[in-house]
Amino acid sequence: MQLNSQRIKLNIGRTLLGLMPLIFMGALTLMTFWLVKKNTPPESSTLEPIRLHEPDYIIKNGTLSALNEQGNTKYRILGNKVTHYDDDASIDIDAPRMRLFQPDKAPVTVKSNTGHLDGDLTILELFDNASIFRPQQAATATEPASLRMLASSSYFKVLINDDIVKTDRPITLEQGMSIMNSTEGGTFDNIQQSMTLSGQVKGRIERAPRGAQ
Known part of the structure; x- marks a missing residue:
C-alpha cells in the first residue's frame, strides 16, 4: 500500500x-x-462624432438677403454657386456680388471672383478682381450729388454689421475723372459712402464737370 x-x-x-x-x-x-x-x-456615449469640413448642400444661383429694423433690404449677396459647410456653417461663393443699401443713397455693389462668408454671417471676404462700385447719383432733398466711384483691389473684407469694406492691399480708386493709388489699402464707409485711402497716395485729381457736383 x-x-x-x-x-x-x-x-x-x-x-x-x-x-x-x-x-x-x-x-x-x-x-x-x-x-x-x-x-x-472608458468609452463615453456623450462624445460627438468628428465633423469634417465638407459641404452639406450646394445652391446654384443662390441669394442671401438681410432686412433692417424697418423691414427694408439692408444687403443682398448673390453667387453663381453657393457652398455651405456643416462643421462651421461657413459659405464659399463663386462670383459673389453684394449689394449694400442705404436710405436715400445709391446702392453700392461689391464683387469679386470668389468669396467666403463666415458662419456668423458677419464677415464676407472677397478674393481676386475685387471691386466696390457706387454709381453716379443726382442731388436729392437730403443728399448732395455724387460722382461715380470704383475702387479695385485683389482683396476686400466686408464687415457686414459695421457697414465697412476695407483692404490692406494695393488699391486703385477712380472717382469721376480722378484716379488715385495706394499701396497700403483703404476703407470704404457705406453709411457715409466715402472712401479713405491709407499710407502714401499718388494719382491725379480732376475737377468734376459743372452740374455733377
Missing part, C-alpha cells in the same frame, strides 16, 4: 509539472487582459 501511495503522489507531481506551462500561460493571459482593461479609457 505504501508503494502504491508513493506512485500516486509521483504521478500527481508529474501531472502538475506537465501542466505548469499551461497554468503559467493562463495566468499571463489574465494579467495581460487586466492591464489592457485598466489602461483603456
Whole structure:
C-alpha cells in the first residue's frame, strides 16, 4: 500500500509539472487582459462624432438677403454657386456680388471672383478682381450729388454689421475723372459712402464737370 501511495503522489507531481506551462500561460493571459482593461479609457456615449469640413448642400444661383429694423433690404449677396459647410456653417461663393443699401443713397455693389462668408454671417471676404462700385447719383432733398466711384483691389473684407469694406492691399480708386493709388489699402464707409485711402497716395485729381457736383 505504501508503494502504491508513493506512485500516486509521483504521478500527481508529474501531472502538475506537465501542466505548469499551461497554468503559467493562463495566468499571463489574465494579467495581460487586466492591464489592457485598466489602461483603456472608458468609452463615453456623450462624445460627438468628428465633423469634417465638407459641404452639406450646394445652391446654384443662390441669394442671401438681410432686412433692417424697418423691414427694408439692408444687403443682398448673390453667387453663381453657393457652398455651405456643416462643421462651421461657413459659405464659399463663386462670383459673389453684394449689394449694400442705404436710405436715400445709391446702392453700392461689391464683387469679386470668389468669396467666403463666415458662419456668423458677419464677415464676407472677397478674393481676386475685387471691386466696390457706387454709381453716379443726382442731388436729392437730403443728399448732395455724387460722382461715380470704383475702387479695385485683389482683396476686400466686408464687415457686414459695421457697414465697412476695407483692404490692406494695393488699391486703385477712380472717382469721376480722378484716379488715385495706394499701396497700403483703404476703407470704404457705406453709411457715409466715402472712401479713405491709407499710407502714401499718388494719382491725379480732376475737377468734376459743372452740374455733377
